[in-house]
Amino acid sequence: MPPDLTMRNGETVPAHLVPVLDVESLRTFLVGEVRGGGRLAALFGLPGRSGQSGTPGPVRLLAVVARDGAGILRPVLCEAGDRYPALTPDIPQAHLFEREIAEQFGVTPVGHPRPRPVRYHAPGLLNPEAPPEVRPLPADTDFFRVEGDEVHEVAVGPIHAGVIEPGHFRFQCHGETVFHLEIALGYQHRGIEAALEGGLTGPLATGGQGYGRISHLMATAAGDTTIGHTLAWCRTMESLSGTAVPERAALLRLIALELERLANHTGDLGALAGDVAYLPTMSFCGRLRGDFLNMTALLCGNRFGRGLVVPGGVAFDAGPSRLAELRGRFESTFRDVEGAADLLFETPSVRARFEHTGEVSRETATALGLVGPAARACGLARDVRVDHPFGAYRRLAARAATWPSGDVYARAFVRRQEIRESARLIRAALDALAAMPAPSDGDIRHGEPGSWPRPLRPESLAVSLIEGWRGEICHAALTDATGRVVRYKMTDPSFHNWEGLAMALRGLAISDFPLCNKSFNLSYCGHDL
Amino acid sequence: MLRAALERIRQKRRTVAFPGSAPSLPDRLRGLPVIDAAKCPPACLAAPACAAACPVGAMRPGLGAAGTPLIDLGKCLFCTDCMAACPAGAIVFGRDYRLAVRKREHLHYRNEALRLAEALEKKTRKLFGRSLKLRQVSAGGCNACEADLNVLGTIVFDLGRFGIDFVASPRHADGLIVTGPVPENMREALLKCYDATPDPKIVIASGACAISGGPFAGLPESHDGADAVIPVDLYIPGCPPHPVTALDGMLRLLGRIS
Numbered sequence: 001m002p003p004d005l006t007m008r009n010g011e012t013v014p015a016h017l018v019p020v021l022d023v024e025s026l027r028t029f030l031v032g033e034v035r036g037g038g039r040l041a042a043l044f045g046l047p048g049r050s051g052q053s054g055t056p057g058p059v060r061l062l063a064v065v066a067r068d069g070a071g072i073l074r075p076v077l078c079e080a081g082d083r084y085p086a087l088t089p090d091i092p093q094a095h096l097f098e099r100e101i102a103e104q105f106g107v108t109p110v111g112h113p114r115p116r117p118v119r120y121h122a123p124g125l126l127n128p129e130a131p132p133e134v135r136p137l138p139a140d141t142d143f144f145r146v147e148g149d150e151v152h153e154v155a156v157g158p159i160h161a162g163v164i165e166p167g168h169f170r171f172q173c174h175g176e177t178v179f180h181l182e183i184a185l186g187y188q189h190r191g192i193e194a195a196l197e198g199g200l201t202g203p204l205a206t207g208g209q210g211y212g213r214i215s216h217l218m219a220t221a222a223g224d225t226t227i228g229h230t231l232a233w234c235r236t237m238e239s240l241s242g243t244a245v246p247e248r249a250a251l252l253r254l255i256a257l258e259l260e261r262l263a264n265h266t267g268d269l270g271a272l273a274g275d276v277a278y279l280p281t282m283s284f285c286g287r288l289r290g291d292f293l294n295m296t297a298l299l300c301g302n303r304f305g306r307g308l309v310v311p312g313g314v315a316f317d318a319g320p321s322r323l324a325e326l327r328g329r330f331e332s333t334f335r336d337v338e339g340a341a342d343l344l345f346e347t348p349s350v351r352a353r354f355e356h357t358g359e360v361s362r363e364t365a366t367a368l369g370l371v372g373p374a375a376r377a378c379g380l381a382r383d384v385r386v387d388h389p390f391g392a393y394r395r396l397a398a399r400a401a402t403w404p405s406g407d408v409y410a411r412a413f414v415r416r417q418e419i420r421e422s423a424r425l426i427r428a429a430l431d432a433l434a435a436m437p438a439p440s441d442g443d444i445r446h447g448e449p450g451s452w453p454r455p456l457r458p459e460s461l462a463v464s465l466i467e468g469w470r471g472e473i474c475h476a477a478l479t480d481a482t483g484r485v486v487r488y489k490m491t492d493p494s495f496h497n498w499e500g501l502a503m504a505l506r507g508l509a510i511s512d513f514p515l516c517n518k519s520f521n522l523s524y525c526g527h528d529l
Numbered sequence: 530m531l532r533a534a535l536e537r538i539r540q541k542r543r544t545v546a547f548p549g550s551a552p553s554l555p556d557r558l559r560g561l562p563v564i565d566a567a568k569c570p571p572a573c574l575a576a577p578a579c580a581a582a583c584p585v586g587a588m589r590p591g592l593g594a595a596g597t598p599l600i601d602l603g604k605c606l607f608c609t610d611c612m613a614a615c616p617a618g619a620i621v622f623g624r625d626y627r628l629a630v631r632k633r634e635h636l637h638y639r640n641e642a643l644r645l646a647e648a649l650e651k652k653t654r655k656l657f658g659r660s661l662k663l664r665q666v667s668a669g670g671c672n673a674c675e676a677d678l679n680v681l682g683t684i685v686f687d688l689g690r691f692g693i694d695f696v697a698s699p700r701h702a703d704g705l706i707v708t709g710p711v712p713e714n715m716r717e718a719l720l721k722c723y724d725a726t727p728d729p730k731i732v733i734a735s736g737a738c739a740i741s742g743g744p745f746a747g748l749p750e751s752h753d754g755a756d757a758v759i760p761v762d763l764y765i766p767g768c769p770p771h772p773v774t775a776l777d778g779m780l781r782l783l784g785r786i787s
Contacts, residue, residue: 120714121750138714158718161697163665163679165672166715187714190669191750203747208584209610216584216606216744223671223769267676280533286683287543290772293680294555301557301622304673306768307609315609316557339536346532449613525671 003029006072009388012239012462015478018062018075023085026063026078030091033065033074039369039382041066041073041465041474043087043097044489045080045105047197048129056129058082059105062489064463064476068387073463086112093369096495104193106130116141119186119528125194139168139184146172146179154510158187165524173510181505181513183498188528192217196488209310210453219306222492222526226304227253227260227296228468229490229526232475235390235464236488237311238446240477241454245391248436248443249313251429254392255326256296256305256314258422258429261469263292265373265415265422266337268521272412273344275515276353284340291333298326311452313445320438327430334423341416354409358504358516361406370500372471372493373418374520376402377410384467396428398467411519456483468493470523492526544687548786552626552773559607559622560771564640566595568619582614585737585746593639602628602643603636603740603754606768629765629778633756636740636764646763648784653729657703658783660692663733664702664726668719668755669709669745674736674769678706681772693779699723704731704762707755708769710738710745716752723759731782733763735775740764 003019021029030040046060058081065074080101086109087094098109099118106124109115117123120138124130138158145153151174158166166187172180195204195217205212218233219226231253238245245253270285293303300308300316307315318326344350360370365378375382384390385398401417403410458481466473471493478487501520505513545552554560569577574596580588585604588611592599611620627645630636635644648654667675681688682695696702699722711719723732734755737743742753755761765778780786 138718158715159666159722163667163675163682163695165667165670165675166718187718188667188669188709188712189714189750190710190712190745191748195748203586206584206586207582207610207614209582209613213584213744216608220671220673220738220744220768223673224676226673280537283684284536284540286680287540287685290680290683290685297555297558299557301555301559302607303677303771304769306606315613336540339539343533343536523672525669 003074003076006074007463008072009384009390009463009465010235010239012457012460013075015459015461018077018461020077020079023078023080026061026076027087027090029076030063030065030087030094033067034091034093037069038065038067038074040064040091040093040097041472042476042489042491043094043101044476045101045107045126046478046487047127059107059127061101062476062478064474066388066465068382071388073388075461075463080107083108083110085110088112092367093496096499106133117186119189121186121189121191126197138186141184143170143182144172144180150174151179167524171505171510176509176511178505178508178510178513181502183502185498185524185527188525190525190529192221192529193488193490196485211311215310221490221529222523223304224264225260225468225470225473225492225523225526226306227256227309228466228473230309231257232464232466232473232490234309234311235466236462236475236477237453237456239462239464240456240460240479242457243312243446243454245313245446246443248433248439249445250392251433252299252314252318252444253309254396254429255426256299256308257466258426259292259296260305262419262422263289263296264469265419266292268415268518269341269344269412271518271521272408272515273350275518276350278344278347278350281340281344284336288333288337288340291329295326295329298322298329310445312447315445317439317444320434323430323433330426337419341419345413345416351409353515354412355405355407357408357512358508358519359405359407360500360504362404364503365406365500368499368503369496371496372468373411373414374497374500375471376400377414378406379404384465384472388465390464390466392429396425396432398425408515408519456485458483470494470521471497490529492523494522494527497522498527543684545685547773547776548780554624554626554771554773558624558626558771561623561625561628561643562600562605562638563621563623564593564597565619566597566640568617569597570617573616578614578616579611579620582610584608584610585744594641597640600638601636601741602638602766603633603764604737604746605766606737606743608768626771626774627777628767628770628774629763629781631763633740633761633764636766646778646781648787649731649782653731654784656729657731661779661783662694662696662701662703663706664699664704664722665695665706665708666719666722667708668715668739669712669751670736670738671709674708674738677769677772678708678735678775681776686772686776688776691780691783691785699725700727702726702730704733706733706735707739708735710742711752711755711758712750713752716758719755719758731762732759733765733779734761735765736770737766737768740766743768
């Protein structure tokens, strides 16, 4: 009988209701779900503990399938043990998740086509029962190699030419043409998941308005997505504590999330223009990106929104004059972004460089489970704001922007459309805020400040999805009998999408790599955690 | 072409006048923290609520002026946890953006004037004063510090007008600007990059992570900042530092602001 537990985005369910399958039933279930339009939002290991005594047991896997059309999530558990037949051969989008499980828990997915480390940390980091193994050096692995006359290998990184995070790229080339790109990350691994494991302890647990370092680890998991990850965490805490966020706070959160999207999408259009040497849009967007960041600073004093979103609501209110100031600045900046973007898309030399560069087919995007603008640029209309609406998006319905061509042009043009959609949402949110009575105490955070942190529901699973500017952010938390978080899993959209970049490079000239890379603009630290 | 020119005219010149005139900053900017000792309840000074609330242990009771806590600005995340904990509203983040210093201990802020960065020694200043090429190394940076350094290269700050540029190779550089706590997996790459930079060279640590490990301080993967691995000549606090804070620090180092 197929597992029947479904949950909504941001819902908490009792852990004992999550169906437990054996590996083959999990495979059958996942194959069926993927065939039916589902995708893996997360697949991760759980420390092998059973019962309240915490006696060691076999490593378990938790899969969260997102059914976008129905707007539901389906969690399932599976006992994997030390070795299990890999799911990847049947479900390609499990490939990196299974590599991660192998690395974090010392479990072997037998038959995985590319069993390589993901982050090059100590093997079995999250599994005290894992047999000790030697820690590899970063990117010290046997890369896929193409052999033959005049085939050569190009190694790039970890340190790159620009002001950008580190990672290693290994290209197999024939002349200019890239046959294959393999990406080795992990240089940015700071050990966030290990720090969160079992709740923070020692100095990590002090201060932080009762949450210790957690909110700061969320804000810096991927710093350009401070609002996205912090919001996903806050919604998880709110769900587990049964808290409803005040409407005013929900609207301010929407504005913050859309400003983050606008800043990054605008910056990306500028950077794409720079990579094809179209300097007007590059120059305009460099400035305009900062103007959006300054709007976030207008709300909370920090350009990246640090400290703005807190469990229960937001930490900073915006009164009528601040909102009027925000609106004025927003309208003027948005008009300039439109001008800069119009120039970009109307310039023939730009279009010639964007079109047919770095194509990813809809089939590949579906198989790999791509998310965000990278997926929408392959014609896949998946957007958490639309499919699994959360917070104020339930009221101010968002629309997904898609483009079918799967190339750099599509990834740029989807961003361009999304900038307009973000503008529409921000205006609607500002209108809604203006129509509300003047703010009073308790409008922006549920309950008294001293009422946080709140106790969490014991033996429960909460899953929160957020559509960050790169795509779906998935946070899942599992509590024990005392309401302590025993496993907190964060999945950044980049985790799904890096392989998409590798596929986009196939058959492309290596000199197009910077342009293609920029069109994805994925997070290194969000992947490495 | 004509449309690009028209758009340029419409969008106007946007380069800030700083350092010629004061920068425009948000009213809620979290700059240099200020503790009003007169507001501190005497009972609180012995075991300050603000210090207990700090998630990174940046405050040390009693070591600041008038018995206030000392704040290590190298650790400070400029978050609001201390403010939220203060029963008397005695601690606030002011709008003073000038935070960069030359020595780590100068970040031990005692609620008295900071000893802001002094210019490089005469000989080094002669070499770098009018042309400073920097290689940026992100060593576990979360891309917020990186983004706000990148912004210095835009038309808004136009770093090039001061002779400062970010270059693509350590071989072309006069120094490094490091962001991030230096995770174990980046330690060797940072060292190699430092070694590849020709002497004489300078190192700038930008952001709480690169100074002290920031929110990652003490985690097993973190080396808690650049100066655990290489010598640092300029510390720019913040999480991330405001671009004006970083620019102010660099210009002080070059003796362009004093």
